[in-house]
Amino acid sequence: MASPKVLPPSTLQKLATFKDKPPSTPPPPSSSFSSSSAAVSSSPLDSFAADPVFSAFLSPDFDSAQFCSQALTSNSAASRAEHLQDGIRQLEKQLRSEVLSRHGGLLSQLSSLRDAESALSTVRSGVSSLQSSLRRVRLEVAEPRRQLHAHTVQLSNLHHTADLLQFTSKLLRQSKKLRDLVAVGSEHPERLDLAKAAEMHREIELLYEEHDLKGISAVQEEIKWLSETGNRLRSEAMRAVERGMEESNPNDIWCGLQVFYNLGELRSTVDALINKYKGVGVKSVSAALDMKAISASTTGGFGPGGVQRSGTPQLGSGKRAGEALWERMGNCMEELHRVVTAVWQLQTVLSRKRVPFTHVSFLHEVWQVRFDAYSLVVLESVDVELPSPSRESIPISPDAEGDPLLTDRVWEALVKSFTSQMKSAFTASSFVKEVLTNGYPKLFSMVENLLERISQDTNVKGVLPALSPEGKGQMITAIDMFQTAFLASCLSRLSNYVNSIFPMSTRGTTPSKDQISRMILHIQEEIEAVRLHGPLMLLVLHEINTVLLLFAERTEYQISTGTEARQVTGPATPAQLKNFTLCQHLQEIHTNMSTTVSDLPTLASDVLSPSLGTIYGVACESVTSLFQAMLDRLESCILKLHDQDFGVHGVDAAMDNNASNYMDELQKSTIHFRSEFLSKLIPSSHTDTICTRLVRGMASRVLVFFIRHAALVRPLSESGKLRMARDMAELELAVGQNLFPVEQLGAPYRALRAFRPVIFLETSQLIGSPLLQDLPPSVILHHLYSRAPDDLQSPLQRNKLTPLQYSLWLDSQGEDQVWKGIRATLDDYASKVRTRGEKEYSPVYSLMLQIGSSLVETTSAQRHR
Structure with missing residues (x-):
C-alpha cells in the first residue's frame, strides 16, 4: 500500500x-494585499x-x-x-485563497523588477564608456611618468655620489690630521695626545659606518691604517689604565679611560678589566689551596713524599707542606688586596670624572644607576662641587634595577670562589682541614688583616669604600666551618683534660696541684692564641666558660658532706682535708683566671663571669659547712657571756685579772681552728682568696655578735664593766692572732674599740660622745637598759625570750624594726610612771627617745634618696 x-x-x-507573527503597523487601506489579510487570519x-x-x-x-x-x-x-x-x-x-487575495500586490512587484532591469542596462553602457576613456588617458600619461622616474633616479644618484665625495673628502682630511698627530707622537712619544687621537679615530669610524663608505679604494686603504692605529691606541690606553690601577695613580687611569670613552668603548673596556681582575683573584684563591702544587713545590714532584688522593702529604713532608700552604695563603691575601684596591681605584676615577656638558659621571656610563639613597651617595660624594643642572641631565633608565658597584661585583666573585674553595678543602682534604683548623687564629688574622688593609687603603673622604660591612661579613662567614672546628677542638682538648683528672668511674679522685697548674696553663695558652682577635677571643672564652663550668661540676661532685666534714672539735678529718684541697684548687683557678681576665676587655670578663661565679660558689660550698660549724661554736661560746655575773660589786671582783670562762673557751677554740683548719686553707702570703674572705666574714661576725650580746648584759656594775673590758681585750687578741687581723675588719673593729670606753661614760656624756658614731643605734639602746631602772624592761625581758632567740630575731630585722620593739618598752615604762603619779622619767628614758628619734629621721632620709 x-x-x-x-x-x-x-x-x-x-x-x-x-x-503567529504579531501584526505590525496597519497597512495602507488602498492595498488589496493588506485588505485581504483580515480574512486570512482565520x-x-x-x-x-x-x-x-x-x-x-x-x-x-x-x-x-x-x-x-x-x-x-x-x-x-x-x-x-x-x-x-x-x-x-x-x-x-488556503494557499489558493492567499494567492488570489494578494494578486494585485504580486503583479505590482513584477512591474518593479522590469524597471530595475532596464536601469541596470543603462548603467552597464555608462561603465563601458568610462573604461574606454581611462584606457586612452593611461596611454597618454605613461610615457611622461617613465621619463620623470628616470630623471629622479639620475638626480638621486648624483646627490648620493656628491655626498660620498663630500664624506670621503672629510674622512681623508680627518685621516690626514690623525696621521700627522700620530707621526708627531712617533717622533716624540711624550707629545702624543692619546685622547685627541682616539676622538679623531672615533669620528673617522662614525663617518665610515654612518655614510656607508665601504668599497671606495681610497677609503679602504685609510680604514686599514685606521684599524692598526686603533689597536695601538687601545694598547697604550690599557697600559696606562693598568699601570694607574697597580700604582694607585688616578691620572694614568683617567687618561686611559678618556681614550676608551672617546673610542666609544668605555663600558666594554671596564667590563673586560673587571673580568680580568676577577679572574686573577679567583685564580689566586684556587692556587692557594692546590695541594698538588704545594706538594710539587715541597718535594719536587709526585714521588715519595708527594700528595695522596685525599690531599694528605706523604710521611716526611707534612711540615713543609703546611708551611707552603700558609705561604700560599699569605700570597693569596696579598693578591686579593691588590685586586680589590686596583678595582677601587678604577671605580673612584670613574665616579669622580664627568662627561663634559652633560656632567654625567663616567661611572654612570658603565653602571646602570638606580637613583635611590645609595646611588646618590656615589654621585654626590666627590670633592668637586656638582653643577646645578647635573642631576637633570643624567639619563635614568626607567627599568634599571641597579647594577652592583664594580668593587661589589669583584668582591662577590672573590668571596664566592673563596667560600667554594674553603668548603672543598674542608671536606676533601684532611690535611688542609687539619692545618687550617689548628691554625685558625692565623687564618682569621690573615682574613682580618686583609679586610682591615682594604678598609684603610680605601678610606678616602667623599668616596665610597671598597667594602661594605656586609661584604666583610661574607668573607668571615666563608671560614666559619674552620672556626666551628677550631672551637670544637679547643673545647675537646680542655674537656678531655678535665675528664682525665676527674674520671667518671671514681668519685674519690682528687687532682694534684700540678694537674691544676697544667690546666690553667692550657687555658691561658688558648686565650693567648686569640688575644689579638676580639670576636674570636670571645668565642674561645665561651668554650673556656663551658670547660670551667664542667670543672666546677666535677669538683662539686667530689666534695665530701656529712658530720665528718663539719666536725670542729678534733683534728681535720680526711674528708675535710679533701675538701681543703678541692677548695684550694678552685681558689687557684679563680685567682689565675680573674687575673687573666683583668687584662682583657670588659666583654671578656662578662663571658667568663658565669663560670668564675660558679667556681667561687663551689669553692665556698666545699668549706661553708666547716666555717658555719666554727662560727656556731664561737657564737655558742659568746652566748655563755650571759651566764657570767657582771653585776657583782666588790674590790675582789674588780682586781680579778683572769679572763672569763666563756672567753677562755673562745680563745682555745680559735687556737684550735687556726692550727687544724685555717692554717691549711689560708696561704701564708695573706693574699685575698676565697677562704680569706670567709675567715674575714667569720671574724667580723664574731665581733658583731659579741658587741650585740655585751650590750644586752644587765645589770652591769663597775666591776662588771672592768671584766667586760678585759674580755673585749682578750677577744680582740684571740680574733687578731688566730682568725684575721682585727685592724683590717673595718666597722666591726671600730665598733668593738668604741664600745669599750662607752660602757665607762656617764649617761649624761653619751649623747654628745663621738664614740656613738662607730656603734649601731640598736647597740647603744640595748646598752642603755643596763643603766635604766628595773621597771624599764628590755625587749628581751618584755617578750620573755632567751638571748639566742632574741639574737636570731635581730639577725632578721633592720634598725628601724628594732627601734619599734624598744619603743614599745619605753611606752610601757612611761605608762607605769604615769600610773604611779610620778612626774619625772629616768634620764635614760629621755636619752633613748632622743636616739630613737634621730634613728627614725635618718631612716626616713635614706628612704627618700
Whole structure:
C-alpha cells in the first residue's frame, strides 16, 4: 500500500510562523494585499494546533520517521493517512485563497523588477564608456611618468655620489690630521695626545659606518691604517689604565679611560678589566689551596713524599707542606688586596670624572644607576662641587634595577670562589682541614688583616669604600666551618683534660696541684692564641666558660658532706682535708683566671663571669659547712657571756685579772681552728682568696655578735664593766692572732674599740660622745637598759625570750624594726610612771627617745634618696 503523502514539516512551520507573527503597523487601506489579510487570519492552523495529529507537525523538532513509526504501530495507519490527506486539501485550499487575495500586490512587484532591469542596462553602457576613456588617458600619461622616474633616479644618484665625495673628502682630511698627530707622537712619544687621537679615530669610524663608505679604494686603504692605529691606541690606553690601577695613580687611569670613552668603548673596556681582575683573584684563591702544587713545590714532584688522593702529604713532608700552604695563603691575601684596591681605584676615577656638558659621571656610563639613597651617595660624594643642572641631565633608565658597584661585583666573585674553595678543602682534604683548623687564629688574622688593609687603603673622604660591612661579613662567614672546628677542638682538648683528672668511674679522685697548674696553663695558652682577635677571643672564652663550668661540676661532685666534714672539735678529718684541697684548687683557678681576665676587655670578663661565679660558689660550698660549724661554736661560746655575773660589786671582783670562762673557751677554740683548719686553707702570703674572705666574714661576725650580746648584759656594775673590758681585750687578741687581723675588719673593729670606753661614760656624756658614731643605734639602746631602772624592761625581758632567740630575731630585722620593739618598752615604762603619779622619767628614758628619734629621721632620709 502506498504511503500517504505527507506535507514537509518546513511548510507547516512557515505557515505557523506566518500565523503567529504579531501584526505590525496597519497597512495602507488602498492595498488589496493588506485588505485581504483580515480574512486570512482565520486559517486552519488554529485547528491544526489543537489537533493531536497535526500539532506534531508544528513542533520545531518534528521527526517524520518517528511519526510514521508511531502511525504504523497504532493499528490505524489507514485512518491516519486519510486524515492527513484531508489536512493537505485544506492547506492547498488556503494557499489558493492567499494567492488570489494578494494578486494585485504580486503583479505590482513584477512591474518593479522590469524597471530595475532596464536601469541596470543603462548603467552597464555608462561603465563601458568610462573604461574606454581611462584606457586612452593611461596611454597618454605613461610615457611622461617613465621619463620623470628616470630623471629622479639620475638626480638621486648624483646627490648620493656628491655626498660620498663630500664624506670621503672629510674622512681623508680627518685621516690626514690623525696621521700627522700620530707621526708627531712617533717622533716624540711624550707629545702624543692619546685622547685627541682616539676622538679623531672615533669620528673617522662614525663617518665610515654612518655614510656607508665601504668599497671606495681610497677609503679602504685609510680604514686599514685606521684599524692598526686603533689597536695601538687601545694598547697604550690599557697600559696606562693598568699601570694607574697597580700604582694607585688616578691620572694614568683617567687618561686611559678618556681614550676608551672617546673610542666609544668605555663600558666594554671596564667590563673586560673587571673580568680580568676577577679572574686573577679567583685564580689566586684556587692556587692557594692546590695541594698538588704545594706538594710539587715541597718535594719536587709526585714521588715519595708527594700528595695522596685525599690531599694528605706523604710521611716526611707534612711540615713543609703546611708551611707552603700558609705561604700560599699569605700570597693569596696579598693578591686579593691588590685586586680589590686596583678595582677601587678604577671605580673612584670613574665616579669622580664627568662627561663634559652633560656632567654625567663616567661611572654612570658603565653602571646602570638606580637613583635611590645609595646611588646618590656615589654621585654626590666627590670633592668637586656638582653643577646645578647635573642631576637633570643624567639619563635614568626607567627599568634599571641597579647594577652592583664594580668593587661589589669583584668582591662577590672573590668571596664566592673563596667560600667554594674553603668548603672543598674542608671536606676533601684532611690535611688542609687539619692545618687550617689548628691554625685558625692565623687564618682569621690573615682574613682580618686583609679586610682591615682594604678598609684603610680605601678610606678616602667623599668616596665610597671598597667594602661594605656586609661584604666583610661574607668573607668571615666563608671560614666559619674552620672556626666551628677550631672551637670544637679547643673545647675537646680542655674537656678531655678535665675528664682525665676527674674520671667518671671514681668519685674519690682528687687532682694534684700540678694537674691544676697544667690546666690553667692550657687555658691561658688558648686565650693567648686569640688575644689579638676580639670576636674570636670571645668565642674561645665561651668554650673556656663551658670547660670551667664542667670543672666546677666535677669538683662539686667530689666534695665530701656529712658530720665528718663539719666536725670542729678534733683534728681535720680526711674528708675535710679533701675538701681543703678541692677548695684550694678552685681558689687557684679563680685567682689565675680573674687575673687573666683583668687584662682583657670588659666583654671578656662578662663571658667568663658565669663560670668564675660558679667556681667561687663551689669553692665556698666545699668549706661553708666547716666555717658555719666554727662560727656556731664561737657564737655558742659568746652566748655563755650571759651566764657570767657582771653585776657583782666588790674590790675582789674588780682586781680579778683572769679572763672569763666563756672567753677562755673562745680563745682555745680559735687556737684550735687556726692550727687544724685555717692554717691549711689560708696561704701564708695573706693574699685575698676565697677562704680569706670567709675567715674575714667569720671574724667580723664574731665581733658583731659579741658587741650585740655585751650590750644586752644587765645589770652591769663597775666591776662588771672592768671584766667586760678585759674580755673585749682578750677577744680582740684571740680574733687578731688566730682568725684575721682585727685592724683590717673595718666597722666591726671600730665598733668593738668604741664600745669599750662607752660602757665607762656617764649617761649624761653619751649623747654628745663621738664614740656613738662607730656603734649601731640598736647597740647603744640595748646598752642603755643596763643603766635604766628595773621597771624599764628590755625587749628581751618584755617578750620573755632567751638571748639566742632574741639574737636570731635581730639577725632578721633592720634598725628601724628594732627601734619599734624598744619603743614599745619605753611606752610601757612611761605608762607605769604615769600610773604611779610620778612626774619625772629616768634620764635614760629621755636619752633613748632622743636616739630613737634621730634613728627614725635618718631612716626616713635614706628612704627618700
